[in-house]
Amino acid sequence: MQRYFIQKKQITQSTIQMTKEDSHHIKNVMRMKIGEKVTCCDDSQTYLCEIKTFEPVVLLSIIETYDENNETTVRVLIAHGLVRREKTEEVIRRLTELGCSEYVPIILHRSMVKPMDEKSSRWQIIIKEASEQAHRTHKMVLHSTQTLKQLVEQTKDFDLRLFADPSMGLSSLKQVMSMKQFKAIAVIIGPEGGLEPSECQFLIESGFVGVHLGKRILRTETAPLYVMSAIAYHYGDQDEN
């Protein structure tokens, strides 16, 4: 069933007022009719709804409210060195599908592009669409662009903090992940050319662990997908049968 992420403020008693964009999607893209059903999700609960009216925006009546959890059992933050816009967009879309909890673009020595926070509203749209399509129950959180220092501060409460580096990573991702059950994992992935030795050194001093991702050299836009897939595979999902 078609799913839409909404904000709590769109709900009034048993009615949900859709945004202009989602109204357009329901009417003109999906060509749905009055009486048809959609699912809404506000990052805490899921609502089975029926289409009531189309004008001026779509109004839904809530038929049933329920708890649902389609997320992995572990909180995962991926911090990714700034890369070209199209690559960042693809990484954001796929990480959302794969169940990543939080994404942070970071400024590293070898980042070839400038901070792109002006793009963040476009990225939010990608995240909303990918979350809906993937049937997530929580949208991936997009943080604003940070320096390595800010990221170290930001991830203080994570019980596993990693950076991926083919040469500094003495252990594999699997070896480190198999040590114990973690609650929150943060992973830093460099831009093209990777992290600089001084950045690795700073991260080690800040309590991060270097891991390698196997013997093959993954491109900067493939590495986050491998890491998120591996973690999702390792931990499985909430409420799994």
Add this chain to the structure above:
Amino acid sequence: MQRYFIQKKQITQSTIQMTKEDSHHIKNVMRMKIGEKVTCCDDSQTYLCEIKTFEPVVLLSIIETYDENNETTVRVLIAHGLVRREKTEEVIRRLTELGCSEYVPIILHRSMVKPMDEKSSRWQIIIKEASEQAHRTHKMVLHSTQTLKQLVEQTKDFDLRLFADPSMGLSSLKQVMSMKQFKAIAVIIGPEGGLEPSECQFLIESGFVGVHLGKRILRTETAPLYVMSAIAYHYGDQDEN
């Protein structure tokens, strides 16, 4: 170091004659000089080489021949329902990086595109480039487009044969993978809209096992990346320390 996949017939005693395309790459893209070193790989051995001459094509002299293995410990065949050209190309590129052994485009009921074997020389170039960049020691094998029936026949000697389906997959990929150590794994992934019930039924009767890939719905071009990442993570690499 820059790596090039070559064919055995390019080697004469201790000299390797590069193709026109790779000569162009060495001279004009990498702008390398006489005496500089590159690595060549012929799907069985690795050669450390030095550039000897540029004209009419680049000649390399072999300094050292050695065995190297940057592959996963398990043979993985991914069969993917035909999807749009750009998506297929991206999947082929990333699966090559992630260590996939064999790729088969397959014709399924919901495939929206026609067989694209005329594209296969373009796909071979993508595989060669991605194998070189990822430092693989064996190129991913690209099979010609097959029907489901041909694929069943083709994968007879695999000791684990799976298809991904959110509804028919009663077990997760991890549950099935954890049963024992497998030598060769084949996984079928549907096109947009997935496999048809009759296709799932045929696969079950042919000895395939349906698995789900978690609670999130992955797009047809994301699912192969998740599966390959998970298998590579689960099995690790040959010669791993």
